[in-house]
Amino acid sequence: MTTYDIKTLENLWEGKLSAGELRGIQSKFKDRDRFWKFLDYCQARVPWTEKILLPLQPHLYIVQKPDGQRVVKCDCGHEFGDYRNNWKLEARVFVRDSDETLREIYPALMHSDPEWMILREFYCPGCYSLLETEMVPPGYPILFDFQPDLEVFYRDWLGKAL
Ligand SMILES: [Zn+2]
Structure with a gap:
């Protein structure tokens, strides 16, 4: 299972990924800790x-x-x-x-x-x-x-x- 770093998640949230990068993430299973990583990202903002x-x-x-x-x-x-x-x-x-x-x-x-x-x-x-x-x-x-x-x-x- 692919995991994504916080910078990739930030770019995902901010709409800064290319269509290809976005499609690549969307078509795979979410990493198990995605929600928690994303909450940490939001909390830091x-x-x-x-x-x-x-x-x-x-x-x-x-x-x-x-x-x-x-x-x-x-x-x-x-x-x-x-x-x-x-x-x-x-x-x-x-x-x-x-x-x-x-x-x-x-x-x-x-x-x-x-x-x-x-x-x-x-x-x-x-x-x-x-x-x-x-x-x-x-x-x-x-x-x-x-x-x-x-x-x-x-x-x-x-x-x-x-
Ligand atoms: Zn406001």
Whole structure:
């Protein structure tokens, strides 16, 4: 089984691998300690010390607070609250729901009809990083992308109790 060093994992996460390198990694079995190596990499990147339990995306992590709470936290330090709640409800949102706002990012005639589909952009209130986007019909509820079962993930997939 191939194992990868932390620099390769960093390049994987940052999207800096060539298509060939990426395909080579994706087509093989993951090394057994990949998750732990990746957690170490993420922990070393952030300026705070709470333990990362699970990275959600390049800026957001589920972390363990000293009081036992598990919250979604941005790499800038902003906390979005309990991980079982949708962090997007605590984000800054910009809605592109007009020709004018959609044309800021799409060429003319290349965007959806805002009567049928809008673009929501979710930003961190702490650092204003763009965290997520979603294309939805106007009035559609905000999507809750992912609510992991941390206990089961750690116990059944990683063989370790939380
Ligand atoms: Zn932030």
